[in-house]
Amino acid sequence: MAEAMGDTPRRGRGGERREEILATALRLFAQHGMAHVTTRTIARAVGISQPSLYAHFRTAAEIGDELCRRGFEVLQQRFAEVLRGGSTPGERLLALGRAYLDFAIDQPDLYRIAFMLEDPECLESGPDDVAMATGLGAFGALRAIIAELRGTDDAEGEAMAQSIWASVHGLAALLIARPLFPWVERQALIELHLGMIRDGLLARLARPAT
Amino acid sequence: MAEAMGDTPRRGRGGERREEILATALRLFAQHGMAHVTTRTIARAVGISQPSLYAHFRTAAEIGDELCRRGFEVLQQRFAEVLRGGSTPGERLLALGRAYLDFAIDQPDLYRIAFMLEDPECLESGPDDVAMATGLGAFGALRAIIAELRGTDDAEGEAMAQSIWASVHGLAALLIARPLFPWVERQALIELHLGMIRDGLLARLARPAT
Amino acid sequence: MAEAMGDTPRRGRGGERREEILATALRLFAQHGMAHVTTRTIARAVGISQPSLYAHFRTAAEIGDELCRRGFEVLQQRFAEVLRGGSTPGERLLALGRAYLDFAIDQPDLYRIAFMLEDPECLESGPDDVAMATGLGAFGALRAIIAELRGTDDAEGEAMAQSIWASVHGLAALLIARPLFPWVERQALIELHLGMIRDGLLARLARPAT
Amino acid sequence: MAEAMGDTPRRGRGGERREEILATALRLFAQHGMAHVTTRTIARAVGISQPSLYAHFRTAAEIGDELCRRGFEVLQQRFAEVLRGGSTPGERLLALGRAYLDFAIDQPDLYRIAFMLEDPECLESGPDDVAMATGLGAFGALRAIIAELRGTDDAEGEAMAQSIWASVHGLAALLIARPLFPWVERQALIELHLGMIRDGLLARLARPAT
DNA sequence: TATGAATGAGTCTTCATTCAT
């Protein structure tokens, strides 16, 4: 009956509840998989009623969207820190990879949402500036490193960047999705992995053909 | 008036309909993701009624199971062919990677089930000998190649195999999960990716340290 | 396209199949209960296809109807045999009760249909002269026995007949509906039951009051 | 998006709706038989939607279970009252029978569920302490009376108790299932029935043989 | 006569969402 005042709630002291919902949802998504978590599950875990969710989020998907967005923000910050540390391109490449893998290991839920979950409605339902900016930002940093190493920035560099991203992502994804696989000691594996990636890049720079 | 009791036919004249259903389901799974495909969807796409599916499959999950099984069989066969082709270890490594990526691209849903899904229902509901045998078989082949290159088979070789698997998986997973990303031309990317992986390995073999 | 010749099949050499179906259905009804037997179950047990049933019966319910009709016929015949066996009224009473209980035990589904179901569809879908005739015939025989014992036929005799019918029915109904109850040995229970019923009747005849 | 996990509420303000559903279901079960009543039927009769039932009952069978449980509770209370009234064994037998028949006549629906309906899933799905306790309790009281009359408690007494239960049940069941039968005046019939049962028992006690 | 294939109606159940309070 009111309808006045536009539609600005979504904030206020209730921001706490919103955060609580987000945190709970993130935990549930990680535990049971996004597809098996329902609004009822979330509401019950938070300790509120199902309809109450709609006081904080317009739709159920919005919860995932918000988590997705935040995940990208965190990752962006880590990248920024890494890139601020000046050093040789090769070292920056390793540092970037370490930051990426650390993020994936520390925040597997966010990593999952950001890079592993398909059908990320958060990438479709809106501009999603943060995600795009982060992705492109990080990717841009990678491209910059490669360009610096190669002395030029062309389609070949883009391909190399994509390949390297894929390699790093591969380890992150498998560590998350297959935790029971008999992996060798993790830190050693990471260092070996990043080292081989760097070596592969350098070899390719030295001898483009083959 | 219920109480099923097992069912006789499960076989039309040569099971043409069954194959048609499987093919359609595979296409729909690839298009919309397994979780978003229902029996209704499949039936409509095949041009039959929902209950008719149950003349060919006892349960809805059986469709996915059958596809899963076939997918692993295909992967296994591809690996076998690749490994039969005698050549240098480096070439076999590339061929193995190509077979792996081809499989992922041709059968994204099967690849998803096999390596990307975290709660792979098809790995729980049954013995799933084929999946296990395939996975371990492929990994064993990779280790054998590395051992051949290094002249020894130790924990370091295991780590390298894990790293390489991760790199190849990474590209497969991203191509599947992020099809809208502005990838460079696919075949070139694959060749570059596998080449860099091989180069990284060779570089590491030549100069273990760093 | 034919439509000629009226609609008289239902007989001929195929009567054998029809009998086979009826026998199988009766067995299945007894085994799993009418509510859990489907046309598929029957067809499979007979070894024919589901649609073939419809060559012998217009509808699935017709199978039950036919069995119902036959059941009453059988019951009527048993009663007739029992009553032909001349003997003392007390012995005829016991014999009648035995025939009744034997029928209930041999053909629980028919007994169910006849006396336990409250919404007996087979009593609605047609005149069902046989059922009525049988029921009244048996009850009449019971009244006749009592009248013979008492030397008169009045309302008191009617009440006694109703009471005795109820007692016999009670055992039949419980044996059918509660097969898992820890009954004592069945034949002994039946003999005791009928004996007590007869004794109760005789005691009442000897000393009407109390 | 599935995976139930237990449910909180199950209780409206005093559970009025729940009671309404139970009452309606009880009526429908009585009218059409449990097997022919579906969730749709119940929901429509209550005036709510099908899914709403699941806010009050976890599963469709739970409705029948609850009714079953309540019926037994009522019966148990009546028995307890009767057995508290001390008197001769013969009088207690009559009183027990009257209580049993009164219950059947007053609450035909509950009696139906408790003793007449077959396939009582309520007896399978769960411990069903109440039902068991009631049944065994009443039956134990009957056995105690018989043991008192006979001066001993053996298998013969068990058989007599079963026979008497069957006789009483028989009248209850027929009065409920065949209300249109031309019964004699009800109270007179009941007294005659119980009297003959008692007489039959006493006769048997006096002259065990025959 | 018989059948393989198919189907509309109906079963129970769960989902995200809304509305009056």
Next chain:
DNA sequence: GATGAATGAAGACTCATTCAT
């Protein structure tokens, strides 16, 4: 902000029945 109650749409699955062959 929050909630109890309710719902339309959809999920998988089974039924008796029909039709072209």
